[in-house]
Amino acid sequence: MTRVLHFLLLLITAAAASAQPQKLIFLLRVDDIMSRNTAILPRSLTAFEQAAESRGAKVTWVTIPHRLIESANQDGKLRRELIASAGRGHEIAMHGYTHICQRCSQSSHEMFCTTHNLPFTYAQQEKLVRDGLQILADSLGVQAVSFVPPGHHADSTTFQVLVEQGFRWISTTGPTKAPIAEGLMNLPPHREYTWQMAPASYQDRLRQALQDVRTLGRADGYFCLLFHDPFMRQGYENGLVVRWAGEVLDSLRAEYGGNLVFMTLAEAAQHFAGQITSLTQRSAAAPVFALAQNYPNPFNAATLIEFSLRQTTPVRLTVFNANGQAVAQLLDRMLSPGNYQVRWQDAAAASGVYHYRLQAGESSETRKLLLLR
Ligand SMILES: [Zn+2]
Ligand SMILES: [Zn+2]
Secondary structure, eight states: OHHHHHHHHHHHHHHHHHHSOOOEEEEEEEEEESOSOTTOOOOOOHHHHHHHHTTTOOEEEEEOGGGGGSGGGTTOHHHHHHHHHHHTTOEEEEOOSSSSOTTTOOSSOSSEETTTTEEOOHHHHHHHHHHHHHHHHHHHOOOOOEEOOGGGOOOHHHHHHHHHTTOOEEOOSOSTTEEEETTEEEOOOSEEEOSOOOGGGHHHHHHHHHHHIIIIIHHHSEEEEEEEHHHHHHHHHHSHHHHHHHHHHHHHHHHHGGGEEEOOHHHHHHHHHHHHHHHHHHSSSOOSEEEOOOBSSSBSSEEEEEEEESSOEEEEEEEEOTTSOEEEEEEEEEEOSEEEEEEEEOTTOOSEEEEEEEEETTEEEEEEEEEOO
C-alpha cells in the first residue's frame, strides 16, 4: 500500500513539474535610439516605456551617443526621457559612436568596415568608444557598461578596447551567452522585429513571437526581443507596436506566471556571467587562446580569421575542405601573446563548407566557414 501511494505521489509530482514552465529571463531591447531617420515623429519613448513598466518589464535603450548632441535632438526631449528612464531602473547601452563608418560613410556598421573588409586600429576604435562614453556621461549622466556594435560588426580589437574602457557586456549576434574577451560577456538578441506592423499581420506576428519564446527562450534560458527605434516610433503613431508589445508581455505572464523575470541587458549578462564563471572555475586553467568566427561569413573573395594568444606557443592555422583534406596552411610558427588576424583568399577554391583549425600548443579548436562563389 505504501509503495503504491509513493508511486502515485511521484506521478503527481512529475505532472506538476511538467505543467510549470521553467524560469524565463526576458529582455526588452530597443536599438538605434536617436535613429538616423529624423522624419519620424513624435520623438518620444514614453508610450513604449509605460507599456513595459506597467507590466514590470525593463527596457534596454541602445543609444547612438553622437545623435544626442546633433540638431535632431535640439529640444532635448529624448535626452530628458532617457535620463528619467535610467533613473527608474531601465538601462542605457552604448551603440557605437555615430553609427556611421568613418571609412566608407555607410550607416550599416562602424567598428569594422564591412564594405572594404578592413578593420580599424586600436587607436581609432578607442577614440570612438571614449568619445561615445563622454557624450553619454555629459548628456545623460550615465556610465554605459553594455555595448552593442552597430550592425553587430566588431572584432577582437573592439573587444580589447571595450575591456580597457571598463565595459562588462557586449551584444553581438553570436556566440550565445559566452565570455568573448577577458571580463567581457556576450548576450545576443534572438529576434529582430523590424517588419512593418499592420493590423492584418498583428495576430500572426503575436503567435510567431510567443512560439519563438517557447522554443529559443527555453533552449537558452532567456529571450531578448529586439525592436528598433524608428519601427517602435512608427508604432507609437498608430499605437500598434506599443499595444503589440504589451500583449506579448501579458501572454507571457499568463503562461509563465512568477517564473517570468525581467532584466536589462547588463543584469541578464551578469546573471549568466556568474553561472559561467562558476563553470570555468571547475576547469583547470584559462584557455591558451581564443578563436573568433571568421568574417565576413559566408564570404566570396576573402575572409579574416582572428584569434588571441595568452602565452608564447607554437601555432598552426589550417583550412580543411568538407572531406577533411587540408587545403591551406595559413600559419605554422611560434607566436607571442597578442591579437592576430589572418586572411584566407583562394581564387581556385570551390563554393562550399570549409573548416579552419587553430592548434596552439596542446589545445585546438575548429570552426566552420562558408565560401559562396
Ligand atoms: Zn565602412
Ligand atoms: Zn543599429
